[in-house]
Amino acid sequence: MASQSGEHLLRAAQMAEADRITIASGVPGHELMARAGSGVAAAARRMAAPGARILVICGTGNNGGDGYVAARLLQAEGRDVAVMAPLGPATTADAGRAAADWAHGRGAAVAIDADVAGYDLVIDALFGAGLNRPLDGAALDLARRLNASGRPVLAVDVPSGLNADSGQAMAASVRAAATVTFAARKPGQLLLPGRLLCGDVTCVDIGIAPETIARVAGGIFRNSPDLWQASFPAPSLEAHKYRRGHVLCGSGGPLSTGAIRLAARSALRVGAGLATVAAGLDACRAHAAHLTAIMIREAEGAGDFARLLDDARFNAVILGPAGGVGPELAARVEAAARRGRALVMDADAISSFAGAPERLAAVIAAGEGAPVVMTPHDGEFARLFGDVAGVMDVGAKYERAVAAARMTGAIVVLKGADTVIAAPDGRAAINDNAPPWLGTAGSGDVLSGLVGGLLAQGMPGFEAAAAAVWIHGAAAQAFGPGLISEDLPEQVPAVLRRLLRQGAQAGAAR
Numbered sequence: 091m092a093s094q095s096g097e098h099l100l101r102a103a104q105m106a107e108a109d110r111i112t113i114a115s116g117v118p119g120h121e122l123m124a125r126a127g128s129g130v131a132a133a134a135r136r137m138a139a140p141g142a143r144i145l146v147i148c149g150t151g152n153n154g155g156d157g158y159v160a161a162r163l164l165q166a167e168g169r170d171v172a173v174m175a176p177l178g179p180a181t182t183a184d185a186g187r188a189a190a191d192w193a194h195g196r197g198a199a200v201a202i203d204a205d206v207a208g209y210d211l212v213i214d215a216l217f218g219a220g221l222n223r224p225l226d227g228a229a230l231d232l233a234r235r236l237n238a239s240g241r242p243v244l245a246v247d248v249p250s251g252l253n254a255d256s257g258q259a260m261a262a263s264v265r266a267a268a269t270v271t272f273a274a275r276k277p278g279q280l281l282l283p284g285r286l287l288c289g290d291v292t293c294v295d296i297g298i299a300p301e302t303i304a305r306v307a308g309g310i311f312r313n314s315p316d317l318w319q320a321s322f323p324a325p326s327l328e329a330h331k332y333r334r335g336h337v338l339c340g341s342g343g344p345l346s347t348g349a350i351r352l353a354a355r356s357a358l359r360v361g362a363g364l365a366t367v368a369a370g371l372d373a374c375r376a377h378a379a380h381l382t383a384i385m386i387r388e389a390e391g392a393g394d395f396a397r398l399l400d401d402a403r404f405n406a407v408i409l410g411p412a413g414g415v416g417p418e419l420a421a422r423v424e425a426a427a428r429r430g431r432a433l434v435m436d437a438d439a440i441s442s443f444a445g446a447p448e449r450l451a452a453v454i455a456a457g458e459g460a461p462v463v464m465t466p467h468d469g470e471f472a473r474l475f476g477d478v479a480g481v482m483d484v485g486a487k488y489e490r491a492v493a494a495a496r497m498t499g500a501i502v503v504l505k506g507a508d509t510v511i512a513a514p515d516g517r518a519a520i521n522d523n524a525p526p527w528l529g530t531a532g533s534g535d536v537l538s539g540l541v542g543g544l545l546a547q548g549m550p551g552f553e554a555a556a557a558a559v560w561i562h563g564a565a566a567q568a569f570g571p572g573l574i575s576e577d578l579p580e581q582v583p584a585v586l587r588r589l590l591r592q593g594a595q596a597g598a599a600r
C-alpha cells in the first residue's frame with residue numbers, strides 16, 4: 091500500500107508516530123513546533139490586516155505550543171497580540187518552552203472570560219490531534235462563545251473539538267475560517283462535517299520526510315488523479331472499439347428506462363468501446379426511441395440476461411439503476427458475478443441483497459477476483475450492512491466502507507458529499523471535489539456508468555471507482571449550478587482532456 095502513489099491522509103496516531111520518528115532521527119520536537127508555529131503566523135498575516143487585534147487561545151499541550159510560537163512571532167513584528175490560556179499553563183516540555191519564550195517580557199495572558207468579540211482574528215490552539223474526549227466545561231463554553239461571536243478563527247492543526255480521524259465534532263467544535271495543518275492532511279479534514287468546520291486547509295511542511303509519512307501511512311488517501319492516473323486508459327490508435335470493452339447495462343421496466351440510459355451514455359463518454367442496454371420488449375421499444383450509439387438487446391428475465399452474458403465480449407455489467415428491487419435483479423447480479431464479469435452494483439441491485447451481505451459475499455467470491463464495485467448511498471448501505479457487527483458501528487466513514495469491502499470482497503463506494511472509495515485490502519480514498527449541485531436525481535446512475543465504462547477498459551476496481559468518482563465531481567464542477575444529470579456525461583470529454591494533458595505532462599516530467 092505504501093507504494094501506492096497519491097496524497098496520504100494520516101490519522102492522529104499516525105501523525106504522532108511520524109513526529110516520534112522524526113524526533114528520533116535528530117530533529118528536536120521544539121524545532122518541529124517552531125516550524126508549525128511559523129506556518130500559523132504566516133497564515134495569520136494573510137488573514138489579519140496590519141493593526142488588527144489578534145487573540146491566541148492556547149491549550150496545555152503541543153497544539154497550544156504551536157499557538158505560543160505563533161504569538162511570539164507575530165508580537166515580535168509589532169502585531170497586536172493577546173494570549174489566553176483557559177486551561178492553565180503548558181504541560182509538555184516543548185509547549186512549556188514555547189510558552190516561556192512567548193512570556194519573556196510580554197506580560198500575562200488575558201483572562202478566560204475576556205470578550206472574544208473584541209478581536210479581529212482568533213487563533214485556536216486549544217486542542218489538536220491530542221483531543222481524546224468530548225469537549226466539556228470551560229473548553230466547551232469557550233468553543234460555543236467563539237462560534238457565537240462570529241469572529242474569524244484560524245485553527246491550529248484542527249478546530250478544537252473536531253476529531254481529526256472521523257471528522258465528527260466531539261460534543262462541539264470550533265468553526266474555523268481557515269486551518270493550518272502539518273505534514274499531511276487528516277481524514278477528518280475531508281470528511282463531513284469536518285471539512286466545513288476547518289474552512290480552507292493549508293498543509294505546512296514542517297520537515298517530516300515524505301518517506302516517513304509513507305512509512306506510517308495506513309492506506310487512506312485523498313482522491314485525486316495521482317492515485318489512479320497510472321492505470322487510467324489513455325486513448326491509442328490500436329485500441330479500436332472492441333479493445334475498449336463492451337458494457338452490458340440491465341434496464342428497468344418500460345416506465346423507468348432513463349436511469350440505465352444515463353449509465354450507458356456515461357460508460358461510452360468515459361471511453362468504453364461499446365454499450366448495450368438489455369431490456370424487456372416494452373422497455374426495448376421505449377429505449378429504441380432514445381438510443382443511437384447504444385445498442386439494445388431483448389432480455390425478459392434473469393435467464394435471458396444470463397444467456398446474453400454467454401457472449402464473453404460483454405466484459406463489464408451495470409445493474410441497479412431503476413432495475414427493480416427483488417430476486418430477479420439479484421439473479422442477474424449472480425449471473426454476472428459467477429461469470430467473472432466486471433460488475434457495477436448500484437441502487438436496486440444493492441437493495442436486492444438487503445440484510446443478506448453474506449449471500450452477496452458468496453456470489454462475489456464465485457467470480458474469482460473479477461472486480462465488483464458497489465455504489466451505495468448511506469441508506470442503501472445501512473439496508474445491506476445494518477445488522478453486521480463491525481461495519482455500521484465503527485467510527486469513521488472510511489472505516490465503515492473498508493469493513494464492508496473486507497466483508498463482501500467488493501470495492502465499496504459509500505456516496506455523499508464526502509464519498510469514500512474502499513477496497514478489501516484496506517485502501518480508502520476520500521473524495522472532496524463534489525460541488526453541492528451534484529446531488530441531483532440521476533447523478534448516481536451517471537456514476538455507475540462511469541465506473542462501468544472504466545472497468546470495461548480494464549482499469550482495476552479500486553482505481554476505476556476512484557477515477558469515476560473524481561471525474562463525476564469534476565464534470566459537475568465544470569457545468570456549475572443548474573446541473574441536471576443529463577448534463578453530466580456531456581461534461582466528461584472536457585474532464586478527460588484535462589486528465590490526459592496532466593498525464594502527458596506527468597509522463598514528460600518522469
Ligand SMILES: NC(=O)C1=CN([C@@H]2O[C@H](COP(=O)(O)OP(=O)(O)OC[C@H]3O[C@@H](n4cnc5c(N)ncnc54)[C@H](OP(=O)(O)O)[C@@H]3O)[C@@H](O)[C@H]2O)[C@H](O)CC1
Binds near residue numbers: 123149153217246
Ligand atoms: N507533526 C505534527 O503534527 C506536529 C504537531 N504538533 C502539534 O501537537 C498537537 C498535538 O499535541 P498533543 O500535546 O498531543 O495534544 P493537544 O495539544 O491536541 O491536546 C492537549 C491535551 O489536552 C488533553 N485533552 C484532550 N481532550 C481533551 C478534552 N476534551 N478536554 C480537556 N482536555 C483534553 C489531553 O491531555 P489529557 O492528559 O487530559 O488526556 C491532550 O494531551 C498537534 O495537533 C499539533 O498542533 C507539534 O507542535 C508540531 C509537530
Ligand SMILES: [K+]
Binds near residue numbers: 153245249250
Ligand atoms: K486547534
